[in-house]
Amino acid sequence: MATEQPFDALIIGSGVGGLSVGIILARLYPRVAVIERNTLPGGLMRSYTRDGVDCPVGVHYFGAFGEGQPLRRMFDFMGVEVAAERMGGGGPIDRYLFDDFAFDLPEGIDALADALEAAFPDDRRPIAAIIGNLRAVADLQNSLSFLSSAMPPLFDMDLFSPLAVYLAKLNCSPRLRSVLCVASRWMGLSEQDCPVIYHHLALTSYLLSAWRLRGGGTDLAEAFSSRFTGLGGSLLCNDAAAAILIDGREVAGVRLASGRVLRGTRVVAAVHPKTVLAMLPEGAVKPRQARRIRGLVETEGLFAANVSVDARTHPALPHNIYRLQTDREGWISAGLFYQLRAGGEGRNLLMMITRSPFSEWRRWEDTTTGRRGVEYEKEKIRRAEGMLGKAEEIFGSLADGKIIDAYTPLTLRDWVNSPEGSPYGIMRSVGQLPAAAALHRLPLDGLFFAGQNALAPGIVGTVLGSFQTVRQIMGHESFDRRVFAGLFAGKGKSSK
């Protein structure tokens, strides 16, 4: 078995991060493999079906997918085609409901400026400052200059301070604060932890345009995996990467759980860094580095419940709803996310998500999905019913609603091997930015990181991170010529 021909690149993990690296590399090199421990590829992209309704897991909505916008450019370059519908429908993309006021987040930075000025007339100065920043970040995003050698350095140190500090410095009113803080939650970060640059990137990507999948996450996962195999890539499912093989200070291949050995001097780990550490031989990483990785704080867990509702009484909404609680200063203390989307056959799907730290589920830590027992199932139902009760305050009677599924941090942990079921991987807080950046400086030639832990979480952040990883692999000059230029050359489907 060890005599197999070496691969040009071995990628561990078939989420959106691993498969996008796989596709870009398969366009450039003949022998590329993606290794996946699950029977089906796709990681968090993949949805599942309950009661005939498609239930999303990690893709509820995503930004910047309009023609010529950054995510669409990257999909076009990869040749991944997916049916998506634009959210908003002329109205808001998100509705934020606070205890004593509501705010509709519109599409577009100009529209946001108008909406903020109308809602908070006494906050003109902070609004002008923030809108100016958002425009600058949107320009960076649109030009994809994060990926180019021509990227202007980010000198504004405010961009790396916590959002809460920045908003306090701008002297925003508590209500303006509350509205602006929501976007940091999209990456599992509180406003105290979230670096301003991440907040601005997330917010601008949705302001450029907000989308949700028309089919479902399974279609998305299939679009990625079939494009990869169509380019000649080898998709090896149902066999986990067990060890990364090292020769001196260089990567030499991957040993799978089955014992199969794949040779290759480039290994891309599109999985959680803590699991990568466990795959490396003792001593491959200095004890200080290992401690730093092990000590990385995870994003807080989520609890989600899916409810099938009557489509006539609860038609699909073109926007999401956030029900939020804040303290007197305007900082967010609790929240619930809702999306009501088409489900088919007279039923719609109401998705409800809220925070739920891993510690709340520690009792069942040593169990596996499907075998956690009656008490666990009861606890899920209890929580889902509680959420459904709260949802009635917004959607009216949901007596006809049927809870078709609920999942916890343990479910996510077991599905994608994410420690503590962290939904967005390691927390990209201001405090952890240096440790996160250090991941890319491990002293092993040929080992690269991709996936949501490499640059930023979310579909946009993860795919952007995949391109950056390929840039590290190829070298800047070659990347600029062979990949970056192609991002502005139109669809890549026909070419290899």
Ligand SMILES: Cc1cc2nc3c(=O)[nH]c(=O)nc-3n(C[C@H](O)[C@H](O)[C@H](O)COP(=O)(O)OP(=O)(O)OC[C@H]3O[C@@H](n4cnc5c(N)ncnc54)[C@H](O)[C@@H]3O)c2cc1C
């Ligand atoms: C509930 C939830 C809702 C979300 N909603 C949104 C949203 O609306 N919009 C948005 O943009 N983002 C959203 N996200 C975030 C987004 O889904 C993720 O950032 C993104 O999908 C991460 O992709 P990834 O490739 O890094 O990881 P994953 O999708 O987790 O893929 C990692 C893959 O690696 C595999 N793997 C792990 N260990 C091994 C091993 N040893 N060997 C082989 N394979 C291995 C796993 O099985 C998995 O398939 C959400 C996330 C969650 C959890």
